[in-house]
Amino acid sequence: MKKLMNSFNQWRFDKKIQLLVSTSIVLTTFLVLIVSTTSTVRFMKVQSTELLQAQNNTIAENFRNSLDNYKKLAIAVVLDTSIQQFLKSDSGNTASYIDNKNNANNTLSSIVNMHSDLNFIAVVDDQSGEYLYKGEQTIYNSNFIQTYSKDYESCKPANSSTMRVSFNNAYYDGNKYSLNVYFPIYDTGNLMGELGLLCMNFTDPSLQQIAENNNSSNLNTVVIDLDGDLLATNEKDKIGSKTNYISNIFEESGHFRKNGMIYFFQKINKWDFYIVSSVSAMYLYHGSITAILFMCTITILMVITNMYIIKKIIQKLYKPLENVVSKMDSVASGSLKTRIDSERMGDDFTKLAEGFNSMMDKIQELMEQVKLEQHQMEQIRFNALQSQIQPHFLYNTLDCIHWQAMADGNTEISTLVKALAKYYRICLSEGHDIISLKQELEHVENYLIIQNMRYDNIIDNKLDIDQNVLDSMIPKLTLQPLVENSIYHGIKVREGKTGTIYIKVQQLSKNIVITLADTGTGMSEEKVAELNSQLSLHDDSFGYGVRNVNKRIQLLYGDNYGLHYYKNTSGGVTVKISFPYRTKDMNTAIRGELDYV
Numbered sequence: 001m002k003k004l005m006n007s008f009n010q011w012r013f014d015k016k017i018q019l020l021v022s023t024s025i026v027l028t029t030f031l032v033l034i035v036s037t038t039s040t041v042r043f044m045k046v047q048s049t050e051l052l053q054a055q056n057n058t059i060a061e062n063f064r065n066s067l068d069n070y071k072k073l074a075i076a077v078v079l080d081t082s083i084q085q086f087l088k089s090d091s092g093n094t095a096s097y098i099d100n101k102n103n104a105n106n107t108l109s110s111i112v113n114m115h116s117d118l119n120f121i122a123v124v125d126d127q128s129g130e131y132l133y134k135g136e137q138t139i140y141n142s143n144f145i146q147t148y149s150k151d152y153e154s155c156k157p158a159n160s161s162t163m164r165v166s167f168n169n170a171y172y173d174g175n176k177y178s179l180n181v182y183f184p185i186y187d188t189g190n191l192m193g194e195l196g197l198l199c200m201n202f203t204d205p206s207l208q209q210i211a212e213n214n215n216s217s218n219l220n221t222v223v224i225d226l227d228g229d230l231l232a233t234n235e236k237d238k239i240g241s242k243t244n245y246i247s248n249i250f251e252e253s254g255h256f257r258k259n260g261m262i263y264f265f266q267k268i269n270k271w272d273f274y275i276v277s278s279v280s281a282m283y284l285y286h287g288s289i290t291a292i293l294f295m296c297t298i299t300i301l302m303v304i305t306n307m308y309i310i311k312k313i314i315q316k317l318y319k320p321l322e323n324v325v326s327k328m329d330s331v332a333s334g335s336l337k338t339r340i341d342s343e344r345m346g347d348d349f350t351k352l353a354e355g356f357n358s359m360m361d362k363i364q365e366l367m368e369q370v371k372l373e374q375h376q377m378e379q380i381r382f383n384a385l386q387s388q389i390q391p392h393f394l395y396n397t398l399d400c401i402h403w404q405a406m407a408d409g410n411t412e413i414s415t416l417v418k419a420l421a422k423y424y425r426i427c428l429s430e431g432h433d434i435i436s437l438k439q440e441l442e443h444v445e446n447y448l449i450i451q452n453m454r455y456d457n458i459i460d461n462k463l464d465i466d467q468n469v470l471d472s473m474i475p476k477l478t479l480q481p482l483v484e485n486s487i488y489h490g491i492k493v494r495e496g497k498t499g500t501i502y503i504k505v506q507q508l509s510k511n512i513v514i515t516l517a518d519t520g521t522g523m524s525e526e527k528v529a530e531l532n533s534q535l536s537l538h539d540d541s542f543g544y545g546v547r548n549v550n551k552r553i554q555l556l557y558g559d560n561y562g563l564h565y566y567k568n569t570s571g572g573v574t575v576k577i578s579f580p581y582r583t584k585d586m587n588t589a590i591r592g593e594l595d596y597v
Contacts (some may be wrong), residue, residue, distance in 0.1 A: 064268045123143055141172065471583050473584060520572045
């Protein structure tokens, strides 16, 4: 997974966008496909189920009508006067018996002629064993005499009445399946007295359709009784056997699923039979599967087309960005003059191109500024090194030592020599440009000793030092040029007068502020303002003076630090030097930066 993420992160932006958009399209499309497919399958299933249930109900209704008609016919025959008289008359060759028999035969002949689906009808006298028979087939062809009694005994009642039915090939030597209806004939004058048995054999259209499975919906329909015994089915060898799903039928109508088949059942109203139709679940879903395959094919084609279109659109949209990336590669290789032609890039990318060009212009400007600052820093360093050993200062000092030695002896010479030695020792500082504030103050004190011996002690100094900040680091030769300015431009020009230099060191928050004031001749407010405005300017021809001190501090610590001049109340000039408080240990991380100046 990590490797895949790393590989993905290395892809170009357009490929990432293309992948994300394509993934979104695919996921969204297939989510819609799943939802629509599920809805379609469910709808088609419901439709198919309702259609097949309705078809099953139609078969049940047709069979119910047939049974109702058979029952009505049976009742009509039983109540017929000729049939009643025939069964009540004594058998023999009497004229009365023969007339009753002929009348009954005529009645049966009329019934056969009126019902085309009636194969034969017979009335059996229980007392004499005689019978009447009428039908398309002769009594011998139908095997009625040998069959009716046994078949009647094997039948179950069709409902709460005494009517019994069966569907088999008991008649016609087993060559024909037909519906057999049996109805006991009772004396209309004495309902408890059974006179005989009515036997009717029908070619029922509903049962014939079931037996031949002659339907177009792949339904396999059967008729079962309440006990689950098969009354009619196209698998004729199973007639009379028990089904394995009767326990699933506990309502008047409905459907259930079992062993990959869907069963639809409908009870025949007022009769003890169910019409049960079954169909393979796969057949039921056949239309849905076809629809799903069609929808999947269309969806895949749409996804492929959309992905192709998205790819082209992203490539078109990414073209300006690719141009920007190419230009950035050129910049990375060192070509800082690279610029982007912003024409025909669109509003957004035009702003990007303009921003890029502006950035490159700024970079070039900053690089020129860095070069200038590096040159200034090198010049300052050179001036610093040059100022550390100024020949005229060395010669004047040695001259002073010489005359003083001649005039006063070795005490002051010793003092002067020691001060001079310390002065140059701190000037050199083993090549370091950043020294402690304690060393810088010591350097100024030595410088004042030398100058006082040179100018007959005209310089007084007063120090107010916070001892807790003496370990703070400061650029070397920060104070000495400022003290020198106070002497030469403030105190020394006042002939015959002494002056005082005040040095105060304090810590304000995280900064060090050094206040250096003199009692010299001072400057006007205009001069002070002009001096402050020119402090940040640099001039290669200008020596190691006030402006270079200010420039060094700002290069090291930023424009918020440096020098600022004021006109003080004593008539002289005050300068405040500010820089951050940093000890030697704190400077470890930036030592290279500090040592550079």
